[in-house]
Amino acid sequence: VAQLAGIPSGVIRAAKKRLADLETQAARTNPQADLFSAPGNAEDAPPQPQHPALEALRAAEPDTLSPRDALELLYQLRRLLD
Numbered sequence: 001v002a003q004l005a006g007i008p009s010g011v012i013r014a015a016k017k018r019l020a021d022l023e024t025q026a027a028r029t030n031p032q033a034d035l036f037s038a039p040g041n042a043e044d045a046p047p048q049p050q051h052p053a054l055e056a057l058r059a060a061e062p063d064t065l066s067p068r069d070a071l072e073l074l075y076q077l078r079r080l081l082d
Contacts, residue, residue, distance in 0.1 A: 002015070051080075052080045053077050053080040053081050056073075056076060056077060056080060057077060060073055
């Protein structure tokens with residue numbers, strides 16, 4: 001684009017060199033983190049509060065519930081969500 005705008009080739013070369021120097025300097029002082037790695041260490045993170053409905057669901061033992069108890073559990077979970 002600069003060349004099409006009539007900027008002299010010497011100025012373009014100097015600008016490319018300056019840009020390369022700045023990019024090298026930036027890479028040394030502040031390297032880009034891996035975009036695909038997990039952020040931070042999960043062990044260092046404070047525990048996240050759990051929603052009461054999730055806690056109630058985890059505490060439930062579906063194999064031991066009667067149909068009526070299962071229905072009551074669903075109603076309880078629904079109330080916790082509202």
